[in-house]
Amino acid sequence: MVSRSKKVTLAVGLVAVAGLLAGCSGGDTGGGGGGGSTDAATTITFVGYGGDGQQAQIDAWQTPYTEAHPNVTFVNTSPPDVAQVKAQVESGAVQWDVMATAPYAAQQNCDTLFEPLDLSGIDQSDLVEGTVGECYLGNWINATPIAYRTDAFPAGQGPKTVQDFFDKEKFPGQRGIVTNLQNGILEYPLLADGVKPDDLYPLDVDRSLEKLDSIRDVTTFAPNVGALQQAVQGNQVDMFLLPDSRLVPLLKEGMDITIVWDETVASLNAFAVPKGSPNKAAAEQFISSVVEPAQVAKISELLGVAPVNKTAKPQLDEFTKQVEVYGPVNTGGTVLQDVDWYAENFNDVSNKLTTWLNG
Numbered sequence: 001m002v003s004r005s006k007k008v009t010l011a012v013g014l015v016a017v018a019g020l021l022a023g024c025s026g027g028d029t030g031g032g033g034g035g036g037s038t039d040a041a042t043t044i045t046f047v048g049y050g051g052d053g054q055q056a057q058i059d060a061w062q063t064p065y066t067e068a069h070p071n072v073t074f075v076n077t078s079p080p081d082v083a084q085v086k087a088q089v090e091s092g093a094v095q096w097d098v099m100a101t102a103p104y105a106a107q108q109n110c111d112t113l114f115e116p117l118d119l120s121g122i123d124q125s126d127l128v129e130g131t132v133g134e135c136y137l138g139n140w141i142n143a144t145p146i147a148y149r150t151d152a153f154p155a156g157q158g159p160k161t162v163q164d165f166f167d168k169e170k171f172p173g174q175r176g177i178v179t180n181l182q183n184g185i186l187e188y189p190l191l192a193d194g195v196k197p198d199d200l201y202p203l204d205v206d207r208s209l210e211k212l213d214s215i216r217d218v219t220t221f222a223p224n225v226g227a228l229q230q231a232v233q234g235n236q237v238d239m240f241l242l243p244d245s246r247l248v249p250l251l252k253e254g255m256d257i258t259i260v261w262d263e264t265v266a267s268l269n270a271f272a273v274p275k276g277s278p279n280k281a282a283a284e285q286f287i288s289s290v291v292e293p294a295q296v297a298k299i300s301e302l303l304g305v306a307p308v309n310k311t312a313k314p315q316l317d318e319f320t321k322q323v324e325v326y327g328p329v330n331t332g333g334t335v336l337q338d339v340d341w342y343a344e345n346f347n348d349v350s351n352k353l354t355t356w357l358n359g
Contacts, residue, residue: 035047042282043073047099050078051226052249053303059130059292060298065264072282079224082350085113085274094276095281103136104342106272110135115280128268132337136270137287139297141306143325143334144183144267146260147247148239149232153258159239161262166192166215166350173238175219177229179357180348183225183340184241184265185212187335193264201338205349209356221357232257241265244323245303251319259322261332266306266325268339287295 006085032078046062048054054076062074079100084200089112106114114135124132131138146165148158152173159171187204195204211218214247218235222228229246231237233255250257271287273280289295295310299305304320316324325334342349 023139039092041071041073042279043075043097044097044279044282044286045075045077047080047096048078049100049225051115051229051246053245054078056245056299056302061295064295065286065289068184072286074308076254078228082109082113085109089113089275090289092276094274094278096274097129097279098271098287100139101136101270101272101291102180102342102346103130103138103268104337104339104346105182105298106270107133107339107343108346111275113275115275115277117284117287119284119288122270122291126293126309127291128154128308128310130268131291131308133270133339137270138268138270138308139287139290140269140296140303140308141325141336142267142269143264143306143323144178144241145244145247145264145323145325146188146239146262147257148260149235149237149241150256150258152238153353154308158258159260160193161260162188164240165241165260166211168215168218171239176231176237176240176242178220178222178225178228178241179353180224181346181353182267182269182337183243183265185353186349187337188241189266191335197263197333197335200335201341202345203341203349204251205352207237209353210347212356223230238341244325245305247323248268248304251322261327261330263333263335264330265335267337268308279286290349 019209040161048057058076066072080101082105085096085099088096110116116134117137119132119137122132146162148157159165164171179185187200189208190200190204191205193211220231222231225243225246228240228242229250232240232242232250254308275284277283291309293309293312296307296309297314300307300312301316301320302323304323306326307314321327322329
């Protein structure tokens with residue numbers, strides 16, 4: 001867990017090195033990475049979250065990689081789903097090679113649903129702590145701030161705190177929350193209920209769900225970030241918890257959105273290789289390339305996510321600067337999810353949340 005003092009130090013440190021804020025320079029733009037290469041033609045099935053985010057990964061990572069490794073091609077699909085991995089593994093018919101996932105999902109299911117990885121070729125000296133795991137490799141830090149459609153709360157009368165998001169009387173309107181654990185669905189209710197950021201972990205899941213109950217009747221629970229992005233575009237929700245990478249395209253489209261910088265939940269996003277992948281070695285080599293400075297920088301420039309390589313030097317535009325969680329725009333605090341706690345509790349917490357959502 002990151003304490004408040006440590007969070008402040010982290011934020012300052014990220015600003016100081018600039019690299020943790022976006023990333024563009026240095027490294028082999030072709031994407032080298034660890035592991036030995038092969039000349040055999042290989043097709044990597046890549047599973048992402050779809051939409052603008054997946055297209056950015058194609059542009060930043062896959063295209064330069066195939067230019068440097070002409071024998072490698074990619075097939076893209078979505079969305080990633082641990083349950084699908086389980087079904088493939090149990091049936092002995094694993095079709096996926098690289099899957100975007102929460103690091104703790106890969107870690108708790110390490111060597112059962114996901115492959116232990118040989119990432120020994122990666123220089124970790126400039127990577128954010130926790131980027132390299134036994135069964136995952138982090139690729140960026142995702143922030144999921146509170147935001148709202150400015151036209152829904154004119155004259156600056158919109159919510160300003162986490163508590164406001166849960167106040168139906170003072171701030172009426174439809175909420176939008178992604179059911180993915182990475183996007184703060186359990187942390188935000190506890191923060192709104194008075195739990196201090198330093199005291200969040202271990203999460204009191206029952207208390208969090210009880211607080212969520214208080215806004216259940218005015219909340220759209222989206223199954224994925226793409227669905228919530230579409231709901232925002234269609235004016236179906238007034239305030240929402242949407243990742244930085246999904247806010248950027250909305251801002252670019254000209255949507256008038258206000259981002260609330262109170263306490264913001266951030267998480268490490270990662271890649272994992274399903275157990276039994278027919279292209280494990282090629283997958284390891286590819287994902288190793290995405291933490292090189294140039295690749296880290298490019299994805300930050302495209303999506304506004306925070307980099308995992310501290311030497312990356314991104315050139316952010318007017319839109320990505322608006323979601324820079326470790327930049328000057330964030331005047332509040334940042335809670336980075338506790339990977340270790342989730343790794344121990346991911347399956348149980350997922351089941352409890354699913355039961356609540358279906359209740």
